[in-house]
Amino acid sequence: MSVIRTKAAAALLAGALLAGGAVACNDDSSSGGKKKTGSSSNSENGGGNNGAVEVSPAVAIQKAVKNNKDIKSMTFTMKGKTPDGPFEADAAIDMEKSLMSMKMKGGMGTEAGTFEIRVVDKAMFMKADGQPSEDGKTWLKVNLTTLGEGEDPFSGAGAGTDPTGEAESMTASKDLKKVGEEKIGGVQTTHYTGTVTLDQIRETFKGEDPKTRAKHEKSLKEYEDLGADKLTMDMWIDGKSQTKQVRTRSETKKGPIDMTIVFGEINVPVTVETPPAAEVMDLSKTATQS
Numbered sequence: 001m002s003v004i005r006t007k008a009a010a011a012l013l014a015g016a017l018l019a020g021g022a023v024a025c026n027d028d029s030s031s032g033g034k035k036k037t038g039s040s041s042n043s044e045n046g047g048g049n050n051g052a053v054e055v056s057p058a059v060a061i062q063k064a065v066k067n068n069k070d071i072k073s074m075t076f077t078m079k080g081k082t083p084d085g086p087f088e089a090d091a092a093i094d095m096e097k098s099l100m101s102m103k104m105k106g107g108m109g110t111e112a113g114t115f116e117i118r119v120v121d122k123a124m125f126m127k128a129d130g131q132p133s134e135d136g137k138t139w140l141k142v143n144l145t146t147l148g149e150g151e152d153p154f155s156g157a158g159a160g161t162d163p164t165g166e167a168e169s170m171t172a173s174k175d176l177k178k179v180g181e182e183k184i185g186g187v188q189t190t191h192y193t194g195t196v197t198l199d200q201i202r203e204t205f206k207g208e209d210p211k212t213r214a215k216h217e218k219s220l221k222e223y224e225d226l227g228a229d230k231l232t233m234d235m236w237i238d239g240k241s242q243t244k245q246v247r248t249r250s251e252t253k254k255g256p257i258d259m260t261i262v263f264g265e266i267n268v269p270v271t272v273e274t275p276p277a278a279e280v281m282d283l284s285k286t287a288t289q290s
Contacts, residue, residue, distance in 0.1 A: 057176035057192045063241045065168050072096045075264035083226060083255035085112065094270040098122070098144075101272045119144070120272040125280065137281035146284045167246045170233045172200040182236060184244040185262065189236040197230045198223055227253025242266070 073094040087106025100119040114129040126140045173194030182191050198220050205216045228250040236245040247260045
């Protein structure tokens with residue numbers, strides 16, 4: 001497996017993590033929305049509420065973000081484009097057990113290809129389809145315990161793997177509005193949109209603990225390194241105040257970003273198999289030296 005392909009797989013994984021939870025915020029009050037009092041429970045539903053009392057976009061998004069915090073595992077799809085090219089992926093993740101499986105296609109030119117990523121047993125395995133193997137090794141392995149805090153996708157500053165995280169950044173928006181009613185995967189939803197600057201997002205986690213702030217700052221820096229300073233975000237929320245889809249767009253100095261995450265099954269068992277040992281090349285020592 002060529003070094004170029006290895007770098008491409010790593011870059012695509014980084015893009016996936018960015019899409020999945022790059023700018024998560026934890027302050028539900030940051031959007032300035034206030035919940036109504038004296039209304040029925042149906043009025044709390046954000047989308048597809050079948051005639052229930054309308055709530056403000058800020059309240060609808062805050063409730064969906066709060067419900068996202070109860071998600072421990074899920075399936076999801078991603079599709080979009082970054083300055084490195086288009087990509088699409090199907091994935092399953094268990095945030096509590098640190099498990100993930102993802103099949104991704106993306107990249108441009110010599111670094112384009114199809115990749116599979118598995119995170120299991122405190123290790124990350126990557127495979128680029130169609131690439132020549134070395135001594136029969138088709139999988140690359142890196143132990144997460146050998147990575148720095150900012151590199152492990154499930155802990156510390158690297159904990160951007162959670163695909164619900166992107167939705168949280170919408171709570172920082174000051175111009176939220178309802179677009180209309182739409183169906184996502186056959187489910188009736190309400191579509192909301194808004195813009196948010198990186199500085200607005202940064203304000204929402206000022207009071208967090210140092211490790212959490214470091215996580216968010218690292219993610220924001222990835223956007224800043226691309227020359228982005230503002231995001232346009234869209235969220236689709238169903239009648240149970242559950243997020244069904246999130247879209248993030250930005251014009252950067254290196255090219256446009258346009259990424260959509262569609263939520264699938266929620267809190268379902270996730271099983272990830274460890275690749276056969278005979279097919280694995282362990283790069284953990286190399287990772288610690290780089």
